[in-house]
Amino acid sequence: MEKQNLILAFESSCDETSVAVVADGQTILSNVIATQINSHKRFGGVVPEVASRHHIEEITICIEDALKEANVTYDDLDAVAVTYGPGLVGALLVGVNAAKTVAYAHHLPLIPVNHMAGHIYAARFVKPFEFPLMALLVSGGHTELVYMQADGQFEIIGETRDDAAGEAYDKIGRVLGVPYPAGKVIDEMAHQGQDTFNFPRAMIDEDNYDFSFSGLKSAFINTVHHADQIGETLDKNDLAASFQASVVDVLMSKTLRVLKEYPVKQLVLAGGVAANHGLRERLQAELPTKFPNTELLLAPLKLCGDNGAMIGAAGYIQYQHHQFGDASLNADPSLEFDWMPKMPH
Amino acid sequence: MKLLAIETSNRPLSVAVLDDTKVLATTTTNVGRNHSSTLLPIIEKSISQAGLTADELDRVVVAAGPGSYTGLRIGVTTAKTLAFTLHKELVGLSSLAVLAGNIVTEGQLVAPLFDARRDNIFTGLYRIQAGQPVTELPDQHISVAEWCQQLAAYQESIVFVGSDVAQYADALQTQLGSQFVRAQPQLDLPQAVVLGLMGRTATPVAKIHDFVPNYLRLTQAEREWLAKHPKEDHAPYVEKI
Ligand SMILES: Nc1ncnc2c1ncn2[C@@H]1O[C@H](COP(=O)(O)OP(=O)(O)O)[C@@H](O)[C@H]1O
Ligand SMILES: [Mg+2]
Numbered sequence: 001m002e003k004q005n006l007i008l009a010f011e012s013s014c015d016e017t018s019v020a021v022v023a024d025g026q027t028i029l030s031n032v033i034a035t036q037i038n039s040h041k042r043f044g045g046v047v048p049e050v051a052s053r054h055h056i057e058e059i060t061i062c063i064e065d066a067l068k069e070a071n072v073t074y075d076d077l078d079a080v081a082v083t084y085g086p087g088l089v090g091a092l093l094v095g096v097n098a099a100k101t102v103a104y105a106h107h108l109p110l111i112p113v114n115h116m117a118g119h120i121y122a123a124r125f126v127k128p129f130e131f132p133l134m135a136l137l138v139s140g141g142h143t144e145l146v147y148m149q150a151d152g153q154f155e156i157i158g159e160t161r162d163d164a165a166g167e168a169y170d171k172i173g174r175v176l177g178v179p180y181p182a183g184k185v186i187d188e189m190a191h192q193g194q195d196t197f198n199f200p201r202a203m204i205d206e207d208n209y210d211f212s213f214s215g216l217k218s219a220f221i222n223t224v225h226h227a228d229q230i231g232e233t234l235d236k237n238d239l240a241a242s243f244q245a246s247v248v249d250v251l252m253s254k255t256l257r258v259l260k261e262y263p264v265k266q267l268v269l270a271g272g273v274a275a276n277h278g279l280r281e282r283l284q285a286e287l288p289t290k291f292p293n294t295e296l297l298l299a300p301l302k303l304c305g306d307n308g309a310m311i312g313a314a315g316y317i318q319y320q321h322h323q324f325g326d327a328s329l330n331a332d333p334s335l336e337f338d339w340m341p342k343m344p345h
Numbered sequence: 346m347k348l349l350a351i352e353t354s355n356r357p358l359s360v361a362v363l364d365d366t367k368v369l370a371t372t373t374t375n376v377g378r379n380h381s382s383t384l385l386p387i388i389e390k391s392i393s394q395a396g397l398t399a400d401e402l403d404r405v406v407v408a409a410g411p412g413s414y415t416g417l418r419i420g421v422t423t424a425k426t427l428a429f430t431l432h433k434e435l436v437g438l439s440s441l442a443v444l445a446g447n448i449v450t451e452g453q454l455v456a457p458l459f460d461a462r463r464d465n466i467f468t469g470l471y472r473i474q475a476g477q478p479v480t481e482l483p484d485q486h487i488s489v490a491e492w493c494q495q496l497a498a499y500q501e502s503i504v505f506v507g508s509d510v511a512q513y514a515d516a517l518q519t520q521l522g523s524q525f526v527r528a529q530p531q532l533d534l535p536q537a538v539v540l541g542l543m544g545r546t547a548t549p550v551a552k553i554h555d556f557v558p559n560y561l562r563l564t565q566a567e568r569e570w571l572a573k574h575p576k577e578d579h580a581p582y583v584e585k586i
Contacts, residue, residue, distance in 0.1 A: 017583075032585065039582035042574075047566040049414065053557070054583050056422055060429040061554050065585075074430070090415060093381055094422050100385050101426040105399050327385040 005078045007319065008066065008102065009312030012095030013087025013115045014140070015039075015046045017058040020308030021070035021077075025316025026124060029070035031309040034058040041179050045170065052090030059098045066308070074106040081111040081315025083118060084325070085335030086141065092331035100329055111315040112325040114335055115306075116142060116271075117154060121313035122303035123268040130265040130295070136255050138279075139271030140166035140181065143211050143251075145258050146337060151317045154337040157258055158209025165247055166273045168213040172220045172243055176236055187276050190244035193237030197223060199246040201253075209258050216246050248278045252286065259291050268297045275304040347397060348404045349388065349427070350541030353380045353420035354412025354440035355459055356508070360387045361537035362395040363545065369395035371538050375508075380419045388423070402433055406544030408535065409437035410559035411467035411484060412459055417558035425556050434549035435556060438540060444506050445471040445478035446539040447532040453504055454481065455528075456496065460509040464489050464516075467561060470496065470503070477543065486561050489513050493520035502526050508533045 004023040011018040020031040036054045040046045067073065082099035085092060103110040120135045134157075135146040143166075144159035163171070166183055173182020176189075199219050202212040220243055227234045259267065269283060280298055287296045303310055318324075352359040358380050361371035370391040374383070392399055407424035410417045421437070428435035444457035451473055458468040465488050471478035482495065496503055497520070505517060506528035517525045550556050563571070 034583050035586050036583050038579065038584060042570045042579055043566050047564060049564040050566055052414070052418060053560070053564070056418060056425070056557050057555075058583055059422065060425060063426075063430070064554075090418060093415065093418055097381060097385070097419055097422040098426040101423050102430050104385060104389060105427055105430045327389055328382045330379055330382045 005316065005319065006072060006076055007079050007081050007111070007312045007315050008063075008077050009308040009315055010080070010082040010095040010099040011115070011118065011306055011308045011311045012055045012059070012091050013083045013085070014091060014306055015051050016306040017055045017062050017095075018306065018308035019062040019066040020312050021066050021072055022309055022312030022316065025313050026128075028125065028309045029072065030066045031307055032062045032065045032069065033307050034062055037181065044174060045180050046088070048088045048090055051088060052094060055091055055094035059094055063098070063102065077106065077108055079109045079111055079315065079319050081113050081311050081318075083115045083311050084112040084329060085115065085332035087115055087333060089331050089333040092333060096329060096331050100327055104327060109319070110325045110329060111318045111323065112329050113311045113315045113318065114337065115311075116337060117314040118310040119270040119299070120146065120148075120268055121317070122270050122299040122307070122310035123297040124313045125300060125303060125309070126297050132262065132264045133266045133268060134258060134262055134264045135268040135270055136251065137271045138165045138251065138273035140164060140170065142271065143213070145209050145255065147262055152321060152323075156337050157262065158211065158254060160211040160213060162212050162214035163217060165211070165213055165251065166271070168217045168247065169273065171217055175221055175224050176239065183273060184275065186240045186244065187278060189237045189240035190278055193235060193239070193241030195242045195245035196238045197242035199242050201246050201249050204250050204253050209254055211250060211254060213247065216243065244276070244278050248276075248282055251279060252282050256286070256290060259294060264294055266295045266297050267291075268299070270299040270304065272305050274299050275301055346403045346545060347401055348406060348541050348545055349392065349402050350406045350537040350544060351384070351388070351420050351424050352408040352440065352443055352535045352537045352540050353384055353416045354408050354410060354535070355416055357534045358383060358387065359535055359537035359540070360384070360391045361541045362391050362397065363538070363541040365545070366542060368538050369397070371536070373534055373536060375534055380416055384419055384423055399427065399431060402431070404434040404436060404544070404549065406436040406438065406541055406547075408440040408443050408540055410440055411486070411561040412440045414558075414560060417560065421556070421558045425553060429553045435553050436544040436547045436549050437556060437559070438544055438547060439469065439484050439559070440535065441467065441469045441484050442471060442478050442480075442543065443535045443540045446543055447506060447536065448473055448478075448504050448528060449476060451476070454499060454501060455504045455506060457506045458509055458513070459507060460512060461486055466492065466509070466513065468492060484559070484561060489516050490520070493517065496521060496524065499524070504528050506532055
């Protein structure tokens with residue numbers, strides 16, 4: 001039997017410290033995640049300096065646990081992969097410097113991974129990618145449609161012009177008194193309510209693949225404030241359901257439109273908001289009838305949020321292409337994918 | 346004992362490799378480029394110039410703060426990870442003590458300082474005893490005016506050391522008069538060699554996992570939260586999922 005490729009993968013771009021061991025880019029041997037949510041709940045959102053400090057507290061514990069759970073030693077490893085952007089610079093620096101140090105100490109190649117590529121490759125744990133592929137990438141910081149002609153080639157076809165979808169969830173969560181990060185709870189509330197408020201569906205009819213969620217957010221906040229002023233009580237579940245219906249409608253219509261122009265073999269749903277049940281259900285219901293030749297790959301629920309395993313899966317592709325970094329690797333907080341040539345944006 | 350010393354608490358960066366008290370290699374820069382890009386290449390080079398591999402080290406010594414939060418994070422993450430991953434001893438020392446260690450006049454009072462913005466400084470008071478800086482007043486975050494009041498009580502000369510002294514020199518001179526003595530500028534850069542020599546005999550940390558920078562300050566968000574929730578315990582802050 002040929003020896004498996006083993007990658008030790010680091011992720012620290014926001015408020016999760018994670019270290020994973022991934023075999024052949026497709027099997028998770030361990031995926032240790034230390035989440036700081038309970039800390040940042042105090043502040044209603046992620047405080048970058050607090051996040052950076054927690055990462056230093058956790059980083060070596062995560063390395064130790066990841067190796068232990070995977071039952072491997074440094075000698076078994078083939079490479080070290082790490083998220084180097086986009087994200088919070090102080091948070092990224094911890095993972096980057098820890099990963100570089102482990103790579104140096106154990107004479108292993110270093111693989112710098114784009115965090116958003118990592119999110120997409122979370123779906124690789126479901127089954128192998130087939131190209132061309134389209135990814136709907138929805139997270140706390142990003143909302144974009146990414147076209148892939150091959151492994152490791154990312155072209156942005158459309159993206160949000162203001163707030164990311166997850167960001168909108170978190171902001172309206174504050175208005176509803178839902179603690180940070182609100183997405184999961186709003187999703188649950190939405191399932192118990194009705195779309196009675198009919199919030200705007202921004203840019204839904206526009207002939208492009210871009211998104212906008214700040215108008216929806218404002219409409220939501222205005223509705224709640226107006227009701228407060230006149231002493232009216234609104235049904236929170238209906239508010240959540242109406243908000244979610246607008247988000248999902250927009251994401252669905254743009255995605256379905258892009259698939260018309262870009263016929264692809266697979267559609268990947270990934271990123272923190274990919275955990276949204278409303279969105280998953282709509283895609284599962286509509287994609288097979290509307291695009292029977294496009295296979296739906298939903299990132300596993302456990303791998304939608306930030307984690308090291310997805311970085312290991314993306315890193316494995318780069319390993320095969322010998323895309324290595326060196327000891328001078330730095331964090332790049334605003335790292336981006338390429339834009340599709342000739343696409344207006 | 347073979348030892349690697351790392352100091353990145355502020356704009357200067359200094360790395361040294363020592364074999365007991367013998368300096369094998371050292372590099373100090375003061376170009377203000379990103380330590381995250383420069384630190385590990387300099388460590389690699391220093392260790393190989395010393396004719397060693399990282400494996401052969403016995404101990405890693407790091408300046409653990411106070412200082413620039415970013416600088417401390419880079420130095421401490423690197424030192425902590427290196428010691429952890431290769432099962433080496435780890436020692437953390439005060440970045441201010443390292444700077445004070447540049448002064449060798451026996452019995453001399455030394456006040457190393459780093460700017461902390463808005464007329465505040467990170468500083469401490471040390472006395473040189475048997476060639477080593479010994480704490481007289483602990484490292485702290487304090488306003489220049491308050492610090493001067495505390496120092497005035499000593500009624501002896503105090504050598505101020507550090508690149509940031511320049512911007513407070515007038516204020517210090519005015520408030521301390523002849524007590525204020527400026528160190529020679531070539532002593533303003535922290536030296537990893539000094540750090541290494543101090544760290545050689547220090548006690549290593551018991552649990553490497555628990556080692557973090559000594560920021561000397563809570564974040565603003567935490568200070569404000571604590572002021573509003575004096576009795577509340579919000580732990581655990583970090584949970585494994
Ligand atoms: N079930 C859900 N429905 C909607 N949003 C969700 C759900 N679960 C998590 N989220 C959102 O996902 C975001 C976090 O995703 P993540 O990939 O970690 O974002 P980033 O890396 O951009 O910070 C948060 O904004 C959170 O509210
Ligand atoms: Mg993310």
